[in-house]
Amino acid sequence: MDLRQYDSATCSVARALDIVGQPWVLLVLREAFYGLRRFSDIQDHLGVSRSVLASRLEAMVREDLLERRPYREPGQRERTEYVLTDKGRGLYPVIVALRQWGDEHLTGDAGVPVHTEHEGCGATVRAALVCDAGHVVGVDEVERRPGPGHRLRATAAH
């Protein structure tokens, strides 16, 4: 059976991209990993329009990437912050992989803008492929096979 016959839409990559492929979503997540939590901070830093940011945050809360949480600093009125859920934190490898690819192929002569280090150890952190047997796997050492949830194109649900 040829992997090329798979229904494209049932692929987890396609389903993931339905959510995180929306404009600004991955950049909002990057801001969240950097520690930003408030609407106006994110909006200032990214330069995204308010209307788009509002609808993206709403979608990200609906998809359970972020949790909308009211909070109150002493002497202040109640405000809203958006904090990462476990599901949202699960996208960190995607962001690291993107940053690493950008560092390797796009930085020109300026050098790397942000270093990512292993806490305590201090060594540079990279995204890598590893197998469950503990080996680091090269891009060309990967084999793909149909799993239990695969579907052929003709039988796709939509």
Place this chain on the structure above:
Amino acid sequence: MDLRQYDSATCSVARALDIVGQPWVLLVLREAFYGLRRFSDIQDHLGVSRSVLASRLEAMVREDLLERRPYREPGQRERTEYVLTDKGRGLYPVIVALRQWGDEHLTGDAGVPVHTEHEGCGATVRAALVCDAGHVVGVDEVERRPGPGHRLRATAAH
């Protein structure tokens, strides 16, 4: 110095997303990793419109993710195929990380559509964070620091 003061646009994540954040680009790459090389095969499989696919392929060739290569099967006229460059192959960890996140959080009860295995070894391949000292790093064990190419927001080139 606070990471939140960085210029968002100089971040490698943002620069990477300028290219691979365009609609369909990561899905075209997924098809390329699955072995598709021809315009009409990719178009049939993804269901993307011809005009958009043509402009995305052009951009991906311009950005050196794909190489446009004429070829000729015996008795056929010359055709075009698109093959991954090293730079394009460098995005495989991004795709694996996305698929893995989709597998973990989006598949519902249908199971995983595609298995990825270490050639020879047979164990499941995952995207993970590792540090140069060889440790597998958890999402919460990461520290971020300014690198040589970082810029403050006020001094951004654009």
Place this chain on the structure above:
DNA sequence: GCGCTTGGGTTCTTCGCGCGAACTCAGCTA
């Protein structure tokens, strides 16, 4: 009490771009 400011949005208009369908064009085949 009264306006000012601030955070967190909503509404409106414009404009770019993704979409589907139709058209093109070159080379192979009947």
Place this chain on the structure above:
DNA sequence: TAGCTGAGTTCGCGCGAAGAACCCAAGCGC
């Protein structure tokens, strides 16, 4: 000679991102 196919290009439509203006509730200075 006509038809088919791969690889696009052209065109009109409609969605949705951008930006600017507007809204509103809570604190704060006076």
